Amino acid sequence: MNHDDYSDAYIKGILDEVNTVAMIGASANTVRPSYFVLKYLLSKGYDVWPINPGQAGKEILGQTAYGSLDALPDTPDMVDIFRNSEAAAQIIDQILEGGKLPKVIWMQLTVRHDEAARRAEDAGIKVVMNRCPKIEYGRLSGEIGWAGVNSKTLSSKRPTLKSGFQHRGLTGKTRG
Amino acid sequence: MSDNIPGFSTLAIHAGAAPDPSTGARATPIYQTTSFVFDDVDHAASLFGLQAFGNIYTRITNPTTAVLEERVAALEGGTAALATASGHSAQLLCFHTMMKPGDNIVAANKLYGGSINQLNHSFKSFGWSVKWADPDDLNTFEAAIDDNTKAIFIESLANPGGIVMDIEAISRLAKAKGIPLVVDNTMATPYLCRPIEHGADIVLHSLTKFMGGHGNSMGGIIVDGGSFDWSAGGRYPLLSEPRPEYQGIVLHETFGNFAFAIACRVLGLRDLGPAISPFNSFMILTGIETLPLRMQRHSDNAKKVALHLSGHDKVKWVSYAALPEDRHHALQQKYMPKGAGAVFTFGVEGGYDAGVALVSKVELFSHLANIGDTRSLIIHPASTTHRQLTDEQKTAAGAGPDVVRLSVGLEEVEDIIADLDQALSG
Numbered sequence: 258m259n260h261d262d263y264s265d266a267y268i269k270g271i272l273d274e275v276n277t278v279a280m281i282g283a284s285a286n287t288v289r290p291s292y293f294v295l296k297y298l299l300s301k302g303y304d305v306w307p308i309n310p311g312q313a314g315k316e317i318l319g320q321t322a323y324g325s326l327d328a329l330p331d332t333p334d335m336v337d338i339f340r341n342s343e344a345a346a347q348i349i350d351q352i353l354e355g356g357k358l359p360k361v362i363w364m365q366l367t368v369r370h371d372e373a374a375r376r377a378e379d380a381g382i383k384v385v386m387n388r389c390p391k392i393e394y395g396r397l398s399g400e401i402g403w404a405g406v407n408s409k410t411l412s413s414k415r416p417t418l419k420s421g422f423q424h425r426g427l428t429g430k431t432r433g
Numbered sequence: 434m435s436d437n438i439p440g441f442s443t444l445a446i447h448a449g450a451a452p453d454p455s456t457g458a459r460a461t462p463i464y465q466t467t468s469f470v471f472d473d474v475d476h477a478a479s480l481f482g483l484q485a486f487g488n489i490y491t492r493i494t495n496p497t498t499a500v501l502e503e504r505v506a507a508l509e510g511g512t513a514a515l516a517t518a519s520g521h522s523a524q525l526l527c528f529h530t531m532m533k534p535g536d537n538i539v540a541a542n543k544l545y546g547g548s549i550n551q552l553n554h555s556f557k558s559f560g561w562s563v564k565w566a567d568p569d570d571l572n573t574f575e576a577a578i579d580d581n582t583k584a585i586f587i588e589s590l591a592n593p594g595g596i597v598m599d600i601e602a603i604s605r606l607a608k609a610k611g612i613p614l615v616v617d618n619t620m621a622t623p624y625l626c627r628p629i630e631h632g633a634d635i636v637l638h639s640l641t642k643f644m645g646g647h648g649n650s651m652g653g654i655i656v657d658g659g660s661f662d663w664s665a666g667g668r669y670p671l672l673s674e675p676r677p678e679y680q681g682i683v684l685h686e687t688f689g690n691f692a693f694a695i696a697c698r699v700l701g702l703r704d705l706g707p708a709i710s711p712f713n714s715f716m717i718l719t720g721i722e723t724l725p726l727r728m729q730r731h732s733d734n735a736k737k738v739a740l741h742l743s744g745h746d747k748v749k750w751v752s753y754a755a756l757p758e759d760r761h762h763a764l765q766q767k768y769m770p771k772g773a774g775a776v777f778t779f780g781v782e783g784g785y786d787a788g789v790a791l792v793s794k795v796e797l798f799s800h801l802a803n804i805g806d807t808r809s810l811i812i813h814p815a816s817t818t819h820r821q822l823t824d825e826q827k828t829a830a831g832a833g834p835d836v837v838r839l840s841v842g843l844e845e846v847e848d849i850i851a852d853l854d855q856a857l858s859g
């Protein structure tokens with residue numbers, strides 16, 4: 258995988274494929290980027306499990322927060338990491354040692370560790386680094402264009418609407 | 434379509450504009466509405482808190498205008514854009530996002546006269562000052578920059594003089610000082626020149642001109658180049674510090690490489706208010722679809738007219754960068770090789786009075802204070818647009834007493850030349 262330049266098809270495939278997301282570093286502070294992403298992914302129909310030791314047992318946006326990946330009720334489809342690159346590498350190694358492998362490991366903007374990514378890919382896990390799933394979902398659904406952002410996509414097909422007035426989905430996915 | 438990069442003409446027609454999801458309308462609908470209903474209270478809270486993408490009120494976002502914004506961002510190679518009611522209001526919002534009282538802008542002294550006024554006079558009441566530099570002597574930029582300088586401002590192709598700026602050299606200076614280079618690309622348009630590719634951090638436009646192209650709608654835009662580090666050194670607190678307007682959000686951290694465009698929208702446009710009408714956005718979008726065709730014809734016609742005038746016995750000089758002997762020709766070949774645009778100046782024999790006589794005698798050319806129309810336009814800056822400036826400022830801005838400015842239109846070039854010949858004769 259070329260981690261400098263993902264194809265839209267690769268990213269969209271991931272966002273279509275996963276249903277459960279464990280978010281490491283999910284914040285209960287309503288103005289933190291992780292809180293924004295958590296709220297957005299929930300609104301798009303994903304099941305998101307916040308992981309934050311300081312919040313374990315409490316709720317963030319109505320979701321029970323867990324202290325660690327091991328404490329989760331099930332293996333998530335995707336692990337989304339809001340930590341720095343070194344911490345992300347350690348998390349990846351813990352996941353690989355634990356043996357319960359997610360389909361996808363996603364690292365947020367500015368988070369990137371190429372060697373750890375290679376180890377995860379060797380174990381059959383898809384990896385995305387230095388991207389934000391909210392931005393990618395917004396881009397590929399066209400919603401991000403409402404804020405004047407260059408989605409870098411062109412389409413002559415009618416966008417996919419979801420329930421509510423201002424919600425778009427990804428084509429191919431019927432969730433929520 | 435997503436994984437090969439579409440060409441410029443394809444983007445000019447398609448970028449930002451999928452079919453309308455609720456009706457299938459293929460042209461972008463004019464969403465002539467002030468407001469948008471919320472699904473529920475939580476949805477409203479997400480929108481007001483910037484947590485979800487979506488529309489609240491047309492002073493902040495509008496779906497028709499959003500297509501225009503994405504279109505221009507794509508054409509300029511930027512990450513995002515913010516459309517405004519006019520070119521001048523785009524400048525206001527751009528600088529409002531960077532400046533606080535006591536700060537200054539280092540600007541090229543060859544700028545549109547209205548921009549010189551805005552910087553010299555109106556901005557003074559915000560406590561922002563301007564320090565002028567000479568684009569033909571880059572040392573003057575370096576010398577002017579001090580600790581309170583927050584931006585360098587230039588026009589890629591200056592109005593009215595046809596002066597091409599050395600964007601790369603000026604961008605190197607800006608980068609060395611950690612300040613953004615803001616380029617007004619109105620006269621060139623992204624068809625002729627894409628300043629972000631040459632190191633510009635922010636691109637501004639008066640969409641009123643060639644982008645709309647038909648002389649019927651006012652508009653402006655700010656394009657975020659996406660690569661400037663707004664957090665380094667804490668010199669741009671609107672982006673790098675928690676904002677009390679939004680419960681403490683840090684915009685740069687939250688919106689990453691399109692944070693500047695978002696800041697101009699949610700702090701500038703929201704509070705200062707110069708929103709473009711959705712109808713104007715529609716008109717300008719329609720114009721942009723033919724931008725590549727129009728700009729090439731404008732440039733080709735202008736070059737023929739400039740060549741004709743350079744051999745005319747009533748004409749003292751012609752300043753047009755596409756002419757091989759012009760002092761900006763090498764820069765034009767580098768930054769805008771497809772053409773030098775529609776606008777140029779020339780000097781009439783007989784000075785001020787001859788200039789006034791010429792604009793009175795034309796019949797095809799329209800005597801008015803605009804550029805970038807399908808129609809050919811003429812003006813004598815010293816008696817009109819640049820009238821408020823002092824004589825030195827007029828000359829410095831390329832608007833001395835004998836100067837006449839043309840914006841060559843899309844008519845048959847023979848007719849354009851014939852009109853100038855009859856008006857110059859006798």
Ligand SMILES: Cc1ncc(COP(=O)(O)O)c(C=O)c1O
Nearest residue numbers: 519520521545592619639641652
């Ligand atoms: C180069 C340039 N920048 C900015 C402006 C201001 O734009 P507007 O008239 O849309 O406010 C103009 C208008 O003539 C212009 O020519």
